[in-house]
Amino acid sequence: MTKPPMKRAVWPDSVSRPLVTPLQASVVYTAVDPDALDAQYEGETNGYTYAREGHPNADVLAGLIDGMEGATGGQVVSSGMAAVTVAMLSVLKAGDHAVGADQLYGRSLRLMNEELPRMGIATTLADPTDITAFEAALRPETRMILVETVANPTLRIADLEGIIALGRSRGIPVAVDNTFTTPVLIRPFDLGADILIHSITKMLAGHSDATLGYVVARDAEVNERMITLAATLGVNASPFDCWMAERGLYTFDMRFERASNTAAALAEALARFESVARVLYPGRPDHPDHNRASVLMAKGGGNMVSFELNGGRDAANRFVRALDGVAFAPTLGDVATTVSHAASSSHRALTEDARLALGISQGFFRVSVGCEAPDDLIGAFEAALKP
Numbered sequence: 001m002t003k004p005p006m007k008r009a010v011w012p013d014s015v016s017r018p019l020v021t022p023l024q025a026s027v028v029y030t031a032v033d034p035d036a037l038d039a040q041y042e043g044e045t046n047g048y049t050y051a052r053e054g055h056p057n058a059d060v061l062a063g064l065i066d067g068m069e070g071a072t073g074g075q076v077v078s079s080g081m082a083a084v085t086v087a088m089l090s091v092l093k094a095g096d097h098a099v100g101a102d103q104l105y106g107r108s109l110r111l112m113n114e115e116l117p118r119m120g121i122a123t124t125l126a127d128p129t130d131i132t133a134f135e136a137a138l139r140p141e142t143r144m145i146l147v148e149t150v151a152n153p154t155l156r157i158a159d160l161e162g163i164i165a166l167g168r169s170r171g172i173p174v175a176v177d178n179t180f181t182t183p184v185l186i187r188p189f190d191l192g193a194d195i196l197i198h199s200i201t202k203m204l205a206g207h208s209d210a211t212l213g214y215v216v217a218r219d220a221e222v223n224e225r226m227i228t229l230a231a232t233l234g235v236n237a238s239p240f241d242c243w244m245a246e247r248g249l250y251t252f253d254m255r256f257e258r259a260s261n262t263a264a265a266l267a268e269a270l271a272r273f274e275s276v277a278r279v280l281y282p283g284r285p286d287h288p289d290h291n292r293a294s295v296l297m298a299k300g301g302g303n304m305v306s307f308e309l310n311g312g313r314d315a316a317n318r319f320v321r322a323l324d325g326v327a328f329a330p331t332l333g334d335v336a337t338t339v340s341h342a343a344s345s346s347h348r349a350l351t352e353d354a355r356l357a358l359g360i361s362q363g364f365f366r367v368s369v370g371c372e373a374p375d376d377l378i379g380a381f382e383a384a385l386k387p
Helices: 034-041 056-069 080-091 106-118 131-137 160-170 220-233 239-249 252-270 290-296 312-322 352-357 374-385
Strands: 075-077 097-101 122-126 142-148 174-177 195-199 213-217 276-280 304-309 338-340 364-368
Touching (some): 056 075, 056 213, 056 239, 075 220, 080 106, 080 142, 080 174, 080 195, 080 213, 080 220, 106 142, 122 131, 160 174, 252 304, 252 374, 304 312, 312 374
Antiparallel strands (some): 195 213
């Protein structure tokens, strides 16, 4: 006796709707016939086919970030570095030249210094705080500029307005990674940027349990190329990670405000220690780019603090071992405070001389401030730094 084929479950009809966005883990979506599938691919109807080309949870999350950034048509990809890569490879080809900030995230530096040249794309790094240096780095074949709003981990503030104006005058698209400042402090599209990038993994998602990136272009044609390339490269985002990040996004404003206020207080506390050679926080008057920060980041200095200990690697090791209740981890944006050491993590691929040229010594730390009570967090640092 022949058994009938197994039937798939049918989603129950309901006159009510879920309050929380449903998690749709399906990789494949069905269509009623080939004509209906054609209509989807031609854009005549809305629908999904294969999760690598898009799925509901990614679209929900992208739409929320679009609204925060004043953008349209952004997409969520598998990581912040996937977003950077998609942005650059959608614009650049062999024979082109790109200029990047010389204090980019470590993996972005590797992309600029190693991977793009291997593909026949020349690159130059320049100081993003010095518009003259950026202009000098441009070539006739320059087709893209990549900067971060705030440099990682030195917290230098890019001359965004100058760089964007320079790119516009030369017809060169400017891509801005807005991960550190978030749309609360800076909205790069409002300043005229052409491409916007986020590592959602960090402050937007906020709980170190989802790895995602976001990328969007102002130009619709470039944006469509990025969507197509992301699907071709297979850097699609996990539905579960999108669902988790959406949940985190709903508390983002509160988390960021609390963390930023605590970061300002921590920076002041660190500056009082003789063992601390310097403190870098955009809200402090002694920050080298404080004047620019007060204009670009008028709503606050953000949740990131960097500082340098006297005594090099030995002092760094003693501090980390003594720091009780604060995680030593190469990440940022978590609901809890984390401390990272660039020389042994994000910038370990650079030579010692190259790191020192950026101001990153063996005693240099970056702090991603979380939502702890300010007095408790400051107390933990004071205990770890006491003689």
